[in-house]
Amino acid sequence: MKQPDTAQRARRMKPHWRVLMLLITLILAGSAVLTLGVRDLTQLNGQARQVDDDALAPYTYLEQTVTAQRQSLAWFTAAFAVDDHQIQTGYLTDASTFGEKGSEAFERFKASAVGLPGERQLLEEYDAFGDQMRAEGQAAALAVLNSPTAFAPEAQRALHVYLATWEARLGIVSELEAKYLAHVDAGIGELESGTTSARIVVLAAFAAALVLCLAVGGLAFRSAIVQERELAEDDRIRAEAERRNAFESRLQRALEMRRTEGGAYAVMQEALGDIAPDHTVEVLVADSSRAHFRRVLADGERSGCGVTSPTECPAAHASQTVTFASSTAIDACPFLKDRPTGPCSAACVPLSIAGHSVGVVHVVGDDHAALDRSSTLDVELLARRAGERIGMVRAFEESETQAQSDPLTGLLNRRSLENQVRELATAGADYAIAYGDLDHFKDLNDTYGHDAGDRALRLFSRVLRDAVRPGDFPARYGGEEFVVVLPDCSVSDAVMVMERVREKLGVAAGEGTVPPFTVSFGVAGSDSGALFEDVLARADGALMKAKAEGRDRVLVATSSSPDPEPTSGRRYPAAVDPAVDVGAPSADVA
Numbered sequence: 399m400k401q402p403d404t405a406q407r408a409r410r411m412k413p414h415w416r417v418l419m420l421l422i423t424l425i426l427a428g429s430a431v432l433t434l435g436v437r438d439l440t441q442l443n444g445q446a447r448q449v450d451d452d453a454l455a456p457y458t459y460l461e462q463t464v465t466a467q468r469q470s471l472a473w474f475t476a477a478f479a480v481d482d483h484q485i486q487t488g489y490l491t492d493a494s495t496f497g498e499k500g501s502e503a504f505e506r507f508k509a510s511a512v513g514l515p516g517e518r519q520l521l522e523e524y525d526a527f528g529d530q531m532r533a534e535g536q537a538a539a540l541a542v543l544n545s546p547t548a549f550a551p552e553a554q555r556a557l558h559v560y561l562a563t564w565e566a567r568l569g570i571v572s573e574l575e576a577k578y579l580a581h582v583d584a585g586i587g588e589l590e591s592g593t594t595s596a597r598i599v600v601l602a603a604f605a606a607a608l609v610l611c612l613a614v615g616g617l618a619f620r621s622a623i624v625q626e627r628e629l630a631e632d633d634r635i636r637a638e639a640e641r642r643n644a645f646e647s648r649l650q651r652a653l654e655m656r657r658t659e660g661g662a663y664a665v666m667q668e669a670l671g672d673i674a675p676d677h678t679v680e681v682l683v684a685d686s687s688r689a690h691f692r693r694v695l696a697d698g699e700r701s702g703c704g705v706t707s708p709t710e711c712p713a714a715h716a717s718q719t720v721t722f723a724s725s726t727a728i729d730a731c732p733f734l735k736d737r738p739t740g741p742c743s744a745a746c747v748p749l750s751i752a753g754h755s756v757g758v759v760h761v762v763g764d765d766h767a768a769l770d771r772s773s774t775l776d777v778e779l780l781a782r783r784a785g786e787r788i789g790m791v792r793a794f795e796e797s798e799t800q801a802q803s804d805p806l807t808g809l810l811n812r813r814s815l816e817n818q819v820r821e822l823a824t825a826g827a828d829y830a831i832a833y834g835d836l837d838h839f840k841d842l843n844d845t846y847g848h849d850a851g852d853r854a855l856r857l858f859s860r861v862l863r864d865a866v867r868p869g870d871f872p873a874r875y876g877g878e879e880f881v882v883v884l885p886d887c888s889v890s891d892a893v894m895v896m897e898r899v900r901e902k903l904g905v906a907a908g909e910g911t912v913p914p915f916t917v918s919f920g921v922a923g924s925d926s927g928a929l930f931e932d933v934l935a936r937a938d939g940a941l942m943k944a945k946a947e948g949r950d951r952v953l954v955a956t957s958s959s960p961d962p963e964p965t966s967g968r969r970y971p972a973a974v975d976p977a978v979d980v981g982a983p984s985a986d987v988a
Contacts, residue, residue, distance in 0.1 A: 423610065423611065454582060455510045456507050456510045456511050456578050457575065457579060459503050459506045459507035459510060460571060460574055460575040462499075462503035462506075463500050464568065464571055465500075466496045466503055467496070467564070467567075467568055468568075469496040469499075470493045470496035470497040470499075471561070472493075473490070473492040473496060474493035474560070477489035477490045504524075514577050514578070514581060515577075516577070517577065520570050520573055524571065524574075527567040537559075638772060642779065645776060645779070649665070649669060650783060652668075652669075653783060653784065656787070656791075657791070659792065662788050662791065663681060666759075666784050667679070667681075670759070670777070670780065673773050673776045673780065674761050674773060677698070677761045677762060677763040678697065678698025678699060678701050678761070679695070679696075679697050679759070680695055680696040680697065680759075680760045680762075681693070681695035681696075681758070681759050681760075682703065682711075682758050683756060683757035684707070684708050688708060689707055690707055691705060691707055691708065691711075691757075691758075698762070699739055700739050700742055700762040703760055704733045705758075708755060710733075711733075711758050712731055713755075713758050714748050714755045714756075714758045715755070716748075717755040718748065719746065719747045719748070719774060721743075721744070721746070721769070721774065722743060722746075722768065723766055724741055724742075724743060725737065725741050725765070726765070731744065731746070740765070742762050742763065742764065743764065743765055743767050743768035744760060744762045745769045746761075747759040747761070747777045747778050747781045750781070750782070750785045751785045751789040752792075757785075759777060761777060802814035806855055806859075806874070807855055807856055807859035807874050809873050810872065810874075811874065812873065812874075812875055815875070815881060818883065819871075819930045820930075822883070827886060828923070828925070829883050829886070830883075830884045830888065830889050830892035830924070831881060831882070831883055831884075831892075831922050831933050831937045832892055832919050832920070832921045832937065833879070833881055833922075833934065833938050834862075834879070834880040834899075834917050834919045835879050835917065835918055835941055835945070836854065836855075836878040837945075837950055838915065838949070839851065839854070839877075839878040842913055842915055845913070846913050850913060853911065853912045854907075854912045854913070854915055857906055857907065857911065857912055858903060858915075859872075861899060861902045861906050862882065862899055864902070865895060865898050866899075867884070870882060870883065871883040871884075871885075881934065882895075882896075892923075893921050896952045899919075900917060900950065900951075900952070903915075916949060917950070918949045918951055919944065919953070920939065920940025920941030920942070920943070920952075920953050921937060921940060921952060921954045921955065922936040922955040936955040939955055940953040940955035
C-alpha cells in the first residue's frame, strides 16, 4: 500500500497535537486551582495562628487562673469548716498552693495579653483587689489558727471579707475572660469567613478551569471530528483515484491489444458492462461525412436513441457530459422523452476522436436512477481512452491506405498491386489483366495545362473504380498508365468490363468538366500459370497494338500469336459472373 506523503502524515498528527494541547491546558488549569487553594489555605493557617496567638492563649491562661482560684477558694473555705488545726493548716497550705498557681497563670495571661479595650483598667482593679485579698486572706488565716474554733466570730468575719474580695477579683477575671472569649469568637468568625471566601475562590477557579477545559475539549473534539472526516474523505479520494488508475491501466492494455476499430468497440462494450451492469448502453459514431450517426454498439432494451447526427445530440454538440435524472423533466433531452420503455434516466458522454466530438456513449437506466459521479467519471475515462485508440487505428489505417494508394487518384499504387497479384499467385487463382493508357494525354497536358491533366486522371480513376467489380484491383501504374487485375475473370469478361469503362468515360468526359479524351486497353489472361510479368507484358503488347491501330479501343493478346487480335467492332456475350455489369457493348466491337 502506498505510504502517505509528508503533508498527509502531518495532517494525521494534528489530532495528537490537539490532545497534547488539551492536556497542557488541563495541567495549567489544575495548577492554577491548586495555587489558589494553597494560597488561601496558607492565609487561613496564618489567620488561625493569629487567632491562637492573640486570643486563645490569653483566654486559656484566664481559664487556668479561674480554675486555680476556685480550687484555692475551695481549700480555703474547707479550712474554716474543721476544728482540727493540723487539718486546717494542711487545707490552708493547699489553698496557698492553688493561689500561687492562679497567680502564675494570671501572670502568663498578662504577658500574652493583647490589650483589648478596657483590659488595662480591669488589670489595675485586679491588682488592687489582689493586694486587699492577700491582706484579708492572711487575717482570716490567722484568725482561724488563733481561734479555738473555726466558727469563731472573728474567723467568720475575716472569711466573709476574704470571700467578698475574692468574688470581686474573680469577677474581674471573668470579665477579662468574656472579653477574650468575644475576641476568640470574632477571630473564629473571621476565620470562617475566610474559609468561605477561600472555598468560593477555589470553587470559582475550579468552575472556570472546568469551563475552559470543556471549551477547549469541545473545540479539540470538534476539530478532531472534522479532521477525521477530512482524512476519511482524503482516503476515499485516494482509494478512488487508485481504483480508477488501475481501471485505466487495464483498459489501456485491452485497447492496445485491439488492432481494429471494431475491436475497440468490443472493449467498450465489455467495460461498460462492468461500469454500469444494470444500465442499457449504446455507442453512436458519425460516418465519414460527420453528418449522420451510425450505431456501433447496442446492449439492452432501452437502446435505440433517435438522434441522427452529432449536431442534434446535446452531449456531442456541446462536447461535454450531460446527465438527466428523469426523461419526464422539462429540460430532459428530447430523444429521451416518450420512449416505449417508459421514463428513464441517462448519462450521455461525448466520444472524441482526434479532438472532434464525433460520437456519444449513452448509459440509460431506470427513472431517477442515473449513474453516480464515480461511474460517470469511469465512462468519461473509457470514452476518452477509446476515442484515442480509435483515432490511432484510423490514422494507422489511413497511413496504410496512403502507402498503398496513389495520392492523386486514390487507386492502388504499383507496389500494392504487385502485392495483391502475389497473393493471387500464392493461392493459385487465375486472373485477367487490362493494361490501359489515356490517349494523347501529353497533348492534353501541353494544351490545357497540368491541372486539366490531373482532373482528367481523377475523372478516369472514378469511372474505372465504378465500372469494375468490388473484388477487382484497379491501379495507377505510372503517369497516365493504369492496370486492372480481375481475379477469376475470363478474358472475354475482362474485355466487356473495359468496353464499359470506355463507354462511361465517353459520357463523363462529355459533361465538360475536362477536355474530351479517350483510353486504350490491352487485355491478357494468366493461362498456363504464366508469371505476372509475362502476362503484363502481353497486355502491354496488346495496348501498343491498340495505340498503333488508332487508339480508343480494346485489344486482346493471345498466347498463340505474338500479334494481338483487334477487338474493335466485335460484340461479346454477357459476363459469366452475374455480379459483373458489363453495360452496353460498344458498336465497334466485332
